Every structure is written in C-alpha cells, then in structure tokens.
Amino acid sequence: xxxxxxxxxxxxxxxxxxxxxxxxxxxxxxxxxxxxxxxxxxxxxxxxxxxxxxxxxxxxxxxxxxxxxxxxxxxxxxxxxxxxxxxxxxxxxxxxxxxxxxxxxxxxxxxxxxxxxxxxxxxxxxxxxxxxxxxxxxxxxxxxxxxxxxxxxxxxxxx
Amino acid sequence: xxxxxxxxxxxxxxxxxxxxxxxxxxxxxxxxxxxxxxxxxxxxxxxxxxxxxxxxxxxxxxxxxxxxxxxxxxxxxxxxxxxxxxxxxxxxxxxxxxxxxxxxxxxxxxxxxxxxxxxxxxxxxxxxxxxxxxxxxxxxxxxxxxxxxxxxxxxxxxxxxxxxxxxxxxxxxxxxxxxxxxx
Numbered sequence: 001x002x003x004x005x006x007x008x009x010x011x012x013x014x015x016x017x018x019x020x021x022x023x024x025x026x027x028x029x030x031x032x033x034x035x036x037x038x039x040x041x042x043x044x045x046x047x048x049x050x051x052x053x054x055x056x057x058x059x060x061x062x063x064x065x066x067x068x069x070x071x072x073x074x075x076x077x078x079x080x081x082x083x084x085x086x087x088x089x090x091x092x093x094x095x096x097x098x099x100x101x102x103x104x105x106x107x108x109x110x111x112x113x114x115x116x117x118x119x120x121x122x123x124x125x126x127x128x129x130x131x132x133x134x135x136x137x138x139x140x141x142x143x144x145x146x147x148x149x150x151x152x153x154x155x156x157x158x159x
Numbered sequence: 160x161x162x163x164x165x166x167x168x169x170x171x172x173x174x175x176x177x178x179x180x181x182x183x184x185x186x187x188x189x190x191x192x193x194x195x196x197x198x199x200x201x202x203x204x205x206x207x208x209x210x211x212x213x214x215x216x217x218x219x220x221x222x223x224x225x226x227x228x229x230x231x232x233x234x235x236x237x238x239x240x241x242x243x244x245x246x247x248x249x250x251x252x253x254x255x256x257x258x259x260x261x262x263x264x265x266x267x268x269x270x271x272x273x274x275x276x277x278x279x280x281x282x283x284x285x286x287x288x289x290x291x292x293x294x295x296x297x298x299x300x301x302x303x304x305x306x307x308x309x310x311x312x313x314x315x316x317x318x319x320x321x322x323x324x325x326x327x328x329x330x331x332x333x334x335x336x337x338x339x340x341x342x
Contacts (some may be wrong), residue, residue: 131280136277137242144276155241 010039025075025089033092034101037078041106045078045088048107051114053121055146071095072123076103099126120145180316187231187257188310189219194230196250199237201264204296213299218306223256227253232309233286238266239279251286259289259309264296271295283320300326 004113009015011026020026029109051074058070077089084150094100102125103110114125115134125131133140142149170193195205209215209223224230227250239247262282265271268291270280282288289312292305305323312321328336 135240135242137245140241149276151276153276 014051018096019034022143025091027091027093030092030094030100033076034103034106034149036090037076037103037106040078040088044083045086047079047081047110048103048113049077049079049087050075051103051110051117053117053123055148057147065139066093066095068111069095072121073127074100074117074123094123096122099124101126102128104129122146164307169178181314184314184316188313191218191220191232191259191306191309192222192224192230193220193232193234194225194250194254195223195234195236195237196247197234198239198243199269201237201266201296204299204302205236205263208299208302213303215303215306218303218310219288220306227251228295229254229329230254231258233258233260234263234287235267235282236263238271238273239282240277241279242277244279244285247282248285248293257313259285259313261290261305261309263292263302263305266295266309267274268293288320289318291320295321297323 011020011028011030015026015028015032017026017028053072053074055072056067056070059067062068070096071093073091073093074089075089077087080086080088092100100123102114104114104125105127111128111130114123114128115130115132116132117123118125118128119133119135120143132138136144140155142153195202197205207213215221220232220248227233231254233251233254233302235247248324251258260282262268266278267282268288270278274280279285290305290309292301294301297305303321308323309323311317327333
C-alpha cells in the first residue's frame with residue numbers, strides 16, 4: 001500500500017498533476033487514463049467502483065480549445081479491498097468526438113458501467129468488447145444526459 | 160347471477176336455460192389465471208392484495224402463472240420504460256385468447272409523475288388495456304374493485320376500457336354536489 005507521499009510523487013512525476021483535493025480529484029490527461037488504472041491495480045486497487053461522466057457544453061470565447069468546443073468529464077473510482085477499503089478517484093476530460101481507452105481489459109466490472117456512460121452521456125470507449133446501449137432501446141438517437149438534449153424530444157413509436 | 164333462468168317450476172327444477180356466451184363468461188370470470196408483470200414499487204401493494212388479508216382467491220383469481228401461455232389476465236404493475244415496451248408487447252402477444260389486461264397504478268396507466276424521456280406514458284401506447292386502477296399505489300380495495308369490474312366486463316362481453324372510480328367523491332367534488340343540490 002503506497003503512502004500519501006508516494007502517491008504524491010507518483011502523480012507529480014509520472015502524470016504531471018500537482019494540485020488536487022478531496023473535492024477536486026486529480027485531473028489527468030486522457031491518454032494516461034489506462035496507464036494510471038494499471039498502476040493503481042498493481043498497487044492493490046483491484047475493485048472497480050464507478051465511472052461517472054458529465055457533459056460540459058462549449059463556452060463561447062474560451063481560450064482553451066477543449067472548453068470552447070465542449071467536453072465530457074469522467075470521474076473513475078477504484079477501491080482497495082485489502083487496505084482499509086481506500087478509494088482512489090481521478091478525472092479525465094475527453095472531447096466530444098474523441099475516444100477514451102476502455103478499462104474492461106483490467107476490470108471486468110467496468111463493462112456495464114462503461115456501457116451506461118456511453119448510453120446516457122455518449123462517451124466512446126475505444127476497445128470496449130460490447131459497445132451497445134445498456135438502458136435505452138438500441139435504436140435510440142442521441143444521449144439524453146447531454147446538456148444540449150431537449151427533454152421533450154419525441155421518441156416514436158411509444159411517445 | 161341473473162344470466163341463468165331456471166326452467167319450469169322454480170328453483171328446484173332440474174334444468175335451466177341460458178345463452179352460451181353467458182355461460183362461457185360465467186365460467187371464465189371465476190377462473191382468472193394471472194400473469195403479474197411487476198416492475199416497480201406497486202408490486203408490494205400487489206402482494207398485499209394477493210395475500211390472505213384481502214384475498215383475491217375469493218374471486219377465483221388465485222393462481223399466478225409465471226408463463227404467459229397459461230394466463231388469462233396480464234397485470235402490469237409499475238412503471239414501464241421505453242426499453243421494456245417491446246418486452247411487454249411480446250408477453251401480451253404470447254398470451255392465448257381470451258386475454259385481459261389490468262393496468263395497476265398510475266405509472267402503468269399514464270406514466271405517473273415520470274414525465275421524462277425513458278418512461279412510456281401509459282401502457283396503452285403498447286397494448287390494449289381493459290381496466291385502469293389509479294392510485295400511487297392503489298389501495299387493495301381499489302384493486303378488488305378493479306377485479307370485480309373486469310369480471311363484469313368478462314360476463315357482459317364488454318370490450319371498452321374502464322377506470323376504477325373512487326369509492327367516495329373527493330372533498331371538493333362533494334362540496335360541488337352539495338351546492339348543486341341546494342340550488
């Protein structure tokens with residue numbers, strides 16, 4: 001089990017993150033998503049707890065290209081079942097047209113969780129073995145938890 | 160019953176006359192085999208109705224069949240989502256004729272308070288419904304009223320959908336009735 005100092009060194013040296021808090025978990029680059037999960041799994045974080053995505057619509061006139069175009073922010077949580085059940089959370093930001101590496105090859109439990117996030121928010125997971133919708137019908141158009149999804153969109157044949 | 164007329168010398172006669180439809184309806188309404196399609200919290204109320212305190216067995220609606228092939232009545236109990244719509248339709252189509260559908264609770268009847276993208280606003284968008292039982296969840300008495308309404312419908316061969324009325328009028332409606340009576 002790594003100490004907090006070792007964690008700080010890991011995040012600062014290998015992933016280039018310097019600031020985080022309990023309310024703002026470390027924000028890492030999307031390309032490092034899979035590598036960080038792999039490192040954590042080696043250090044005892046073997047239980048995949050959650051992945052939550054939220055859509056941030058584009059802001060006009062923003063300097064950052066990602067913020068201007070809109071992005072999806074994902075928070076992933078792993079738990080260590082052996083060491084006092086500690087939770088490791090990190091965030092990544094993915095552009096609306098970009099893909100994110102799947103974690104199914106590391107954690108089998110990520111399968112349906114990632115399908116749910118694809119279904120409702122529209123995150124594309126590269127290398128997912130079964131990238132179908134989980135909750136909505138297969139022929140659904142759009143992703144209803146995106147901010148720009150109109151809540152009164154008609155959905156034939158039932159409504 | 161009223162549908163059967165005893166022939167000749169009163170009740171002790173050894174034959175009676177009836178129409179075949181009435182006889183068939185009489186036989187059907189007292190042996191309703193049910194298929195509970197339970198999806199949500201109304202299911203707890205459905206269990207209360209089926210348990211001995213309220214006792215649906217009194218009406219011959221005792222045996223639940225967990226195969227649609229063996230069931231007469233489809234109870235749709237709870238919210239039905241868009242993804243479940245095709246499943247519900249398929250189960251309805253698997254049931255053999257004659258078949259009836261009871262929509263149990265507000266969610267199954269009209270979507271309830273789920274005014275969103277994923278809930279079907281009433282199962283009548285998917286399958287025909289015979290009896291609507293409003294309530295969130297309905298009281299067991301209302302469910303028994305609905306069951307008796309369905310039995311009447313089966314007896315009469317009535318195909319129109321019907322809503323279970325409240326046992327007593329709401330307070331505002333009572334006031335209105337009183338006012339109109341005083342006028």
